[in-house]
Amino acid sequence: MQIEFKNVTHSYESNNPLSGLGLADVSCKIEDKAFTAIVGKTGSGKSTLVRHINALLKPTSGEIKVGDRVITPETNNKNLKPLRKQVGMVFQFPESQLFEDTVEKDIMFGPKNFGIPEEEAREAAHKMIKVVGLSEDYLDRSPFDLSGGQMRRVAIAGVLASDPETIILDEPTAGLDPVGRKEIMDLFKEQQQNGKTIILITHNMDDVANYAETMMVMHDSRLRAVGTPKDIFNDQDLLDKKLISLPQSAVFAQKLAKKNFKFESLPITINELTAEIKQQIHGE
Incomplete structure (x- = not known):
């Protein structure tokens, strides 16, 4: 399910000329x-x-196409459940x-809200609790008796249980x-390998380097750059303007490089850095 933004602007309290600008003429595609x-920085x-x-x-102006669904300023709140079932969000x-x-009821809540029969929702809960790395023994427990990490896994299981095509992660770690x-992060990479759009x-550049295929840079409500993480992290202009920071390997x-190692481009992962160092030492 491809997602496309076409000249999207969003103003908070758009009838107020002094309202805050959330997005400014953003156009991009997010591949299926x-x-x-x-x-991007906080507030970007x-x-x-x-x-x-x-x-x-x-949007205040412009449109967003999500699969076959088009969202415009005129889109109302009716019949949005099918869209929101397709697009799961982990805040x-x-x-x-x-x-x-109970954990079981919490995981079942999303699927049932989208009209999935109770028995199917229960089956999804039993499946997804294992997908997030917990045993079915947790299903009868109160979520408030779990550790913070376990609670987060339960919340993620609740999103996955509705089987969305696209999963949005807002600082999930x-x-x-x-x-x-x-x-x-390994869990979500596996979801992508199973056909989901992630x-x-x-703000964690190591997660970007290790998991992402495409990187988008936002700044002052505008989309400033799109490319592979390798290309973006080697863009000196973006670095000079402090629009991005580097992963630890870079x-x-x-x-x-200050000690006479030479890199044609900055390695952005531990594996890339290790391979470069081995090659240069071996060459000497």
Whole structure:
């Protein structure tokens, strides 16, 4: 399901000429079944952009095409359930949205809300609890008796249980330790490999380097750059303007370059950096 923005502008309180501008004439495509990362400073327009995809926000001008569905300023709130079933959203700290008295009921809530019969929703809950790395024993427990990391997995299982085609992740690893972050990111990479479109909003450049295929850079409500992470992280103009920061491997490579290592382009992952170092040492 391809997603396309065409000259999308969004003004908060659009009838007020002094209202804040959330998006300014954004045009882009997010490819079907791809893993796309959206980066930028706080307030750059990242979250405003993705909230248009399932019509949580409507454009002030322009249009968004999500598969066969077109969202315009005139789009009303009727019949949006099919769209919102197609586009699942994992908000930052999703565990704060848990509210049922058992894990099973919480995971079932989304599917049932979209009209999935109760027994099918229960089957989805039993399947997805295992997908997120927890056993079925957790289903009868209160979500509020779980650890923070376990609660987050339950919240993610609730999104996956509705079987969305596209999954939007708004800082999904915020507050997690490195092991927990990797487990969650591996989970979503696996979802992409199984045919889902993944859209990641993040400040963590290592996650972008390790998982994303396409990278979009937002700044001051505008889309400033689109490309592969390798190309974007090697764009000196973006670095000079401080529109992006570098993943740790690239930062380390810059330090090595001051000690006579030579890189045609900055390696952006540990594997790339290791291969470059081995090659140069072996060559010597």
